[in-house]
Structure formats: structure tokens, C-alpha cells
Amino acid sequence: MPMDAFQLWLTFGVLAAVFLCFMKEWLPTELTALCGMGVLVVAGVLGEKEVSEVFSNSAPLTIGAMFVLSSSLTRTGAIDWIAVKFSSWAGTSMPRVLTVLALIVMPLSAFLNNTPVVVVFLPVLMAFCRQAGMKASKLLIPLSFLSILGGTGTLIGTSTNLLVAGVAKSQGQQPFGIFEISGLGAIYALVGFGYLFLVGVRLLPARDTVSSLIDAEDTRKFCSAVVVDDDSPLAGERLVGNPLFSDRKRTLVYEVARHGRRVEDIPLDALVLQERDTLWFRATAKQLAEIQATKGLTMLHETVGSANDEEPQGTQVKTVEAIIGPRSSLLGRSIRDSGIRRRYGVVVAAVHRRGVNVRAGYQDLRLAFGDTLLLEGPVHNLIRLKQEEDFLSLNESSISLPRKSKVFLASGIMLGVILTAAFGLLPISSAALVGAVLSIVTRCVDLREAYERIEWNILFLIYGMLGIGKAMEITGGAEWISQGVVGAMKDFGPVAILAGIYILASLLTEVVTNNAVAILLTPVVISIADSLGVDARPFIVAIMFGASASFLTPIGYQTNTYVYGAGGYRFGDFVKIGLPLNLLLWGVAVWLIPRFWPF
Structure with a gap:
């Protein structure tokens, strides 16, 4: 030729x-x-x-x-x-x-x-x-x-x-x-x-978008923490099996500390509570009151009512929708293996893909460009997340302060x-x-x-x-x-x-x-x-x-x-x-x- x-x-x-x-x-x-x-x-x-x-x-x-x-x-x-x-x-x-x-x-x-x-x-x-x-x-x-x-x-x-x-x-x-x-x-x-x-x-x-999975009422959530007491009846129980810390299959807890260190090697859905564990969670005012009244738990921070005694003080937790970006380091990785909770201090509550809101089994779903995640966590963690290229937030346009003088x-x-x-x-x-x-x-x-x-x-x-x-x-x-x-x-x-x-x-x-x-x-x-x-x-x-x-x-x-x-x-x-x-x-x-x- x-x-x-x-x-x-x-x-x-x-x-x-x-x-x-x-x-x-x-x-x-x-x-x-x-x-x-x-x-x-x-x-x-x-x-x-x-x-x-x-x-x-x-x-x-x-x-x-x-x-x-x-x-x-x-x-x-x-x-x-x-x-x-x-x-x-x-x-x-x-x-x-x-x-x-x-x-x-x-x-x-x-x-x-x-x-x-x-x-x-x-x-x-x-x-x-x-x-x-x-x-x-x-x-x-x-x-x-x-x-x-x-x-x-x-x-x-x-x-x-x-x-x-x-x-x-x-x-x-x-x-x-x-x-x-x-x-x-x-x-x-x-x-x-x-x-x-x-x-x-x-x-x-x-x-419906993925955010429709959240209740329309009582959606304001607050961040707080509790310590599992010595001899607490909750010690030895699985975290996700306790209705106190779950809300329609979504765990309220986004971080657990044990012996002074964050627990990173155990997924939340497999964690068994131990004495002296510290649980960081987000909850509505009603849920927070129930947790505070539970025997065997001590609030880590005082949660006194606000000036009008209608809602507790605390760090407000936000729920945001975020799209997996085209250059995300999470592409091809499952949610369980992605380390989202460890890296960002937020939890994935649900996933939306191709017209379907995925609620059950989403932890093993391999992420792809265009997937929409429902992320929940304290505001300061979401600010840190916004500075990464893994996600495009849908709930707020920009976390960086604009240079309005320019x-x-x-x-x-x-x-x-x-x-x-x-x-x-x-x-x-x-x-x-x-x-x-x-x-x-x-x-x-x-x-x-x-x-x-x-x-x-x-x-x-x-x-x-x-x-x-x-x-x-x-x-x-x-x-x-x-x-x-x-x-x-x-x-x-x-x-x-x-x-x-x-x-x-x-x-x-x-x-x-x-x-x-x-x-x-x-x-x-x-x-x-x-x-x-x-x-x-x-x-x-x-x-x-x-x-x-x-x-x-x-x-x-x-x-x-x-x-x-x-x-x-x-x-x-x-x-x-x-x-x-x-x-x-x-x-x-x-x-x-x-x-x-x-x-």
C-alpha cells in the first residue's frame, strides 16, 4: 500500500x-x-x-x-x-x-x-x-x-x-x-x-427533584452533640437501628468521635455505639428536644431556648442539592468509598439520577457526572465543600464574597x-x-x-x-x-x-x-x-x-x-x-x- x-x-x-x-x-x-x-x-x-x-x-x-x-x-x-x-x-x-x-x-x-x-x-x-x-x-x-x-x-x-x-x-x-x-x-x-x-x-x-424527599414542614435543622453516658442503655446498639437518630431512613448523625478521634473507618450504617462516644447530629427543634430528654445521653453543649423560647440555639444545619461536576474526584466511586463524610463533614441523604430519586441502596451507587446529591451538614462544612471542584451547589450561587468594588x-x-x-x-x-x-x-x-x-x-x-x-x-x-x-x-x-x-x-x-x-x-x-x-x-x-x-x-x-x-x-x-x-x-x-x- x-x-x-x-x-x-x-x-x-x-x-x-x-x-x-x-x-x-x-x-x-x-x-x-x-x-x-x-x-x-x-x-x-x-x-x-x-x-x-x-x-x-x-x-x-x-x-x-x-x-x-x-x-x-x-x-x-x-x-x-x-x-x-x-x-x-x-x-x-x-x-x-x-x-x-x-x-x-x-x-x-x-x-x-x-x-x-x-x-x-x-x-x-x-x-x-x-x-x-x-x-x-x-x-x-x-x-x-x-x-x-x-x-x-x-x-x-x-x-x-x-x-x-x-x-x-x-x-x-x-x-x-x-x-x-x-x-x-x-x-x-x-x-x-x-x-x-x-x-x-x-x-x-x-x-419532583431530590429535595422533595425532605418534609415540607419543620425543615429548619440545628447542629448539636451528645455523649453516650457510662452504663447507657444505648451502648451496644447500632446507630442506624435507633429511631432516635433516624428520620425516614436518613441518619441524623453526620459525625462520631471515639476516644477523642473522629471515627472514619466505620460507615455510619455499620457503627455500633459505645460508652463515651460523642455524636454530632443535625435535627429539628422537635427531634432535638426528644434527644435531650433521652436517658443515657448528655448534651455536649447547652441548648437553651432562644429569646422567645420557641427554638433552640445552635449551629444551623443546611440541606443542599449538589451536582457531581465534570472534573470531580468522586467520578466512578461509590458514596460508601468516596469519603464524603470524612472529607467534608456532611452526609449524603439521597441521590437523583436520570429522573429517579434513589433513596435505598444509594451508598453503593457509583457516581457519574450529572448525578444530584442531597447533602446535609453544618454551614461551616458546606462552606468548605463549596471551595472544592467536586460539586456544583444548587441552593446558593456562590459562597465566596463577591468583590463588589470591582x-x-x-x-x-x-x-x-x-x-x-x-x-x-x-x-x-x-x-x-x-x-x-x-x-x-x-x-x-x-x-x-x-x-x-x-x-x-x-x-x-x-x-x-x-x-x-x-x-x-x-x-x-x-x-x-x-x-x-x-x-x-x-x-x-x-x-x-x-x-x-x-x-x-x-x-x-x-x-x-x-x-x-x-x-x-x-x-x-x-x-x-x-x-x-x-x-x-x-x-x-x-x-x-x-x-x-x-x-x-x-x-x-x-x-x-x-x-x-x-x-x-x-x-x-x-x-x-x-x-x-x-x-x-x-x-x-x-x-x-x-x-x-x-x-
Whole structure:
């Protein structure tokens, strides 16, 4: 076999293996992509020159800088202020709530990465739904979908747009302006919102979330401690078998000390009480009074009534919902083996996964991205938990004190980046980099926080897929595919080919990842346009919008995965609501793209 043919088929083989790993989730996506690129380097398909070109691409740098800029707005409280205002603006009627949500989320997502927007709004919407008596499942899918629709409004609204523009520029295409796609993006967002407002709300399920496992009454809990007395009748009893320390199969105890040391090697559901054990627990006022009156127990702290003698003094214990994050160290580990109680001083009361509230047997469930846990513990332990990357809290937007004195500065820097790029004073990559540096230098966000907020897994995924895309280009793989597509569809005309490109990008995004799809298809569609003798820009824009239109599954886009567990949804809910939206937007794109960007 000639060497060129060998490299071509090897590249296709690597690409197929990478896609299979993406779908099966055998490895993290970024590691899969980098391994694929590594194979091509070792095989000689990619040389030093090609590797240098991959890492000199400006798109990943721009995306990283936008992560920092988004973080500065979050850290200074700009987004939180808007999110908190939502509750006072939204009212109580569903049409008004949805309209206000759209008016806030879509403009924010047009200029910020939509993931932090959704993360900030999740706890706000959860709290709002509890106060308004609404089901969170009525609002969380709209939250994710509106953020995706808003991201199509500008070049910086989503990493997909930046990637497609970057790859197209490297292929010799005219650079995209920051607002070049805004006209179509605005129509796209209006159509999507209209669908959600008129049709989607009727298809949304009314589901209980994991927090519905808590009693609606007497939910305030307080932290206290008791010591098991000498000769106590409780000594020798199993902790979980004692109704005094359990509440509907949930243990009230979150920590036990024995001989002056915390008991870490024995799970609470297997612990047998001994004399002089110290039990730290959380309980309602009624439960606390029962424990205090029990023979054989001595309260470690005095629990005198409050000023009005209606409730005891103590450290209030909070119950929060938290999603397992994409970079959590708990992924793949069971709750029993995860050490959550030992590490954070909180207990897992229940788990929600794929539309099911898991109460029994959840201790042996292996945790996955998107699982929602019901965590209970004292406030100071929850504060410590919030500083970790294992969880995304749904009950409060941020535990770090916002730097409110910097809010106007951070907003001004972001506005400066947008205007600088819009008027062509600097390329978007340079403007974003300067803005990110200014955000750090002016202390809108600390350097450490900036590092933490950059989604490094996304950047590594992008570099790996850029390498595979480069191999497709130099081996002739992209040209080979384009010739096959043109040969099969040339009689149908460029509009039909554009429709096929859009639907292919949209479907692949649902099962792989939007960034990988954008990188791989952009060179192919440029080659298709060259073969047809037409302008490539309509096809490039179709990739931008098609790879962003991820409404069909909860795994195609990260924001969908976040709301999947939090809203108590099932996989079929996304299909029922997202499929008509995907088809509707497909029709809009096929009709309008050639009018904005003629062939």
C-alpha cells in the first residue's frame, strides 16, 4: 500500500476510534483526542511543522481568555446581582417567568460562556421554584436551551463559534466579525423562545427533584452533640437501628468521635455505639428536644431556648442539592468509598439520577457526572465543600464574597473587549487576551482563580481534535469526503447540501461533542464549497449553528447535563422537547443562511 494511502486510512481509523471512545465514554474526551493526535504523530502523519501549526491556532487562546473574562464578572458579583434580581422581576405566572428568564439569560450568553451562566442561575431558579410553589423541571430545560440559543448571537457567545471561525481563518477564509452572525442569531433566538413559550412549556414534565424527599414542614435543622453516658442503655446498639437518630431512613448523625478521634473507618450504617462516644447530629427543634430528654445521653453543649423560647440555639444545619461536576474526584466511586463524610463533614441523604430519586441502596451507587446529591451538614462544612471542584451547589450561587468594588471595572473591561473587536481595532484573540490580563492585574479575579476557571479539559480536547483535523487535511481525507458528498448531491444544488451539512453537524453534536464536530467538519465544508465553485461562508455558518443546536439529548452539551440531574428529567424529556426545536431551527437556518450569506 502506498504511504499516502496508508496515512489516509490510518487517519480515518484513528478518527473512527476517537468517535467510538467519545460515544462509549471509555476515556475522558480530552484524553481520547490527545491520544488520537499522539498516534498520528508517532506514525509520521503529523510532523513538527503540522504540530506547530496546531498549537499556534488562536482559537483555544481566545476561548481560554473568555473563560477568565467570564470568571471576573462572576467573581465581582455582576452575574449574581442580575440573577438575584430575577426573583423580583419574574412574578408568579409561567409566561412572565419564562419571558424574564429569556431576557436575562440570552443576552448574557451572547457575550459570556453559557456554562457559568447556567451554573449561577441553577440555585437561583431552584430557590425561586421552592418559594413560588413551582416544579423546577418546568424551568431548568428552558434555562439550558435559552443559554444555548443566546450563545449563537455573537462570535464569542460559544466556543463552537470561535473554533469554526479560527479553523476557517486558518484555511484562508475571510475572518469573521464579532457581530457578523448576530442577525441570524437574533432570529434564531426569537424562534427558539417562541417555541418554548408556545409549545415547550406544555411538553415540560412536572417532576419532583431530590429535595422533595425532605418534609415540607419543620425543615429548619440545628447542629448539636451528645455523649453516650457510662452504663447507657444505648451502648451496644447500632446507630442506624435507633429511631432516635433516624428520620425516614436518613441518619441524623453526620459525625462520631471515639476516644477523642473522629471515627472514619466505620460507615455510619455499620457503627455500633459505645460508652463515651460523642455524636454530632443535625435535627429539628422537635427531634432535638426528644434527644435531650433521652436517658443515657448528655448534651455536649447547652441548648437553651432562644429569646422567645420557641427554638433552640445552635449551629444551623443546611440541606443542599449538589451536582457531581465534570472534573470531580468522586467520578466512578461509590458514596460508601468516596469519603464524603470524612472529607467534608456532611452526609449524603439521597441521590437523583436520570429522573429517579434513589433513596435505598444509594451508598453503593457509583457516581457519574450529572448525578444530584442531597447533602446535609453544618454551614461551616458546606462552606468548605463549596471551595472544592467536586460539586456544583444548587441552593446558593456562590459562597465566596463577591468583590463588589470591582464590578464596574470588570464590566468595563468586558465591554472594552467587545468594542475593540467590533470596530476592528484588534483581532478578537488579541482583545480577549488583553482583557483577561487586565482582569487579573486589576484583581477582578485572582491568578489562581483564573487558572481554576479555565476549562482545561475543553482546551486539551480542542488541541487534540485540531491535530486530527490537520491530519485529515494533509492526507486528503477532507477532500476525499467532500468529493463524495458533491458527487452524490451535486444535482440537488448547494441549498440541499447546506441542509445536509447542518443536520449532520446537529446530529453528531448530540452524540459526540460540539467542539470536535466543529473542528472536523469545517475543513470538509470548505473543500465542498471549492468543489462546487461557490462561497464557503454559508456552509461555515451552518456548522456554527448546527454544532450549537444541541437540544435532543442531555449529553450533547454541558449545560444540558447540568440541568438533567437537577431537574429530575428523563432522557426522553429532552427528545420530546428538543426534537421539534432541532427540526424547527434546521428549517430556519436552511431558509435564512443563503439570504444572509449568498452562495
